[in-house]
Amino acid sequence: MGQLWTVLAHLHSLAGPAITLIYPLYASIQAMESQTKLDDEQWLAYWILYSFFTLMEMAAESILYWIPIWYEIKLVLVAWLVLPQFRGSAFVYEKFVREKLRKHGRASNPNSSSSTKDDKASRDKIKNKFVSFVITSKKVNN
Structure with a gap:
């Protein structure tokens, strides 16, 4: 057992x-x-x-x-x-x-064209903020 x-x-x-x-x-x-x-x-x-x-x-x-x-x-x-x-x-x-x-x-609904445009716009906005932050940080560090 x-x-x-x-x-x-x-x-x-x-x-x-x-x-x-x-x-x-x-x-x-x-x-x-x-x-x-x-x-x-x-x-x-x-x-x-x-x-x-x-x-x-x-x-x-x-x-x-x-x-x-x-x-x-x-x-x-x-x-x-x-x-x-x-x-x-x-x-x-x-x-x-x-x-x-x-x-x-x-x-969001992936089939909706407006949500795709909104998603792209928000991604572009975030990308632009990140790029401007990185550029500003490089200028400060140099």
């Missing part, structure tokens, strides 16, 4: 990296090589959410340490985000992240 628990403990420690990193890495590469955009959105959304989740987990580490089944909860949540049957990361991004971005004016 002791050997069974040892094997289960090692499988448990391999399940996290396999679910959170190895499979998503493989699927992301496959998505980049495919012609469809749908899988690209799924995996880009996954990496955005996984990065955010990891940062929040690091910030709350002292609290999460006291939750005995935190690792299992995290694995189930990440499995839901990863598995293509659920498309959890695309769902969370669509329902929560994109809505917040739209609410704060950060997301």
Whole structure:
């Protein structure tokens, strides 16, 4: 019975990296090589959410340490985000992240010609500010 628990403990420690990193890495590469955009959105959304989740987990580490089944909860949540049957990361991004971005004016419709013109104008404005800052800094330093 002791050997069974040892094997289960090692499988448990391999399940996290396999679910959170190895499979998503493989699927992301496959998505980049495919012609469809749908899988690209799924995996880009996954990496955005996984990065955010990891940062929040690091910030709350002292609290999460006291939750005995935190690792299992995290694995189930990440499995839901990863598995293509659920498309959890695309769902969370669509329902929560994109809505917040739209609410704060950060997301724009790429099909709209006016938003493209506005984006180009704002990029040009930022570029001009940066160039003038760099030129001014060079004059001051010389």
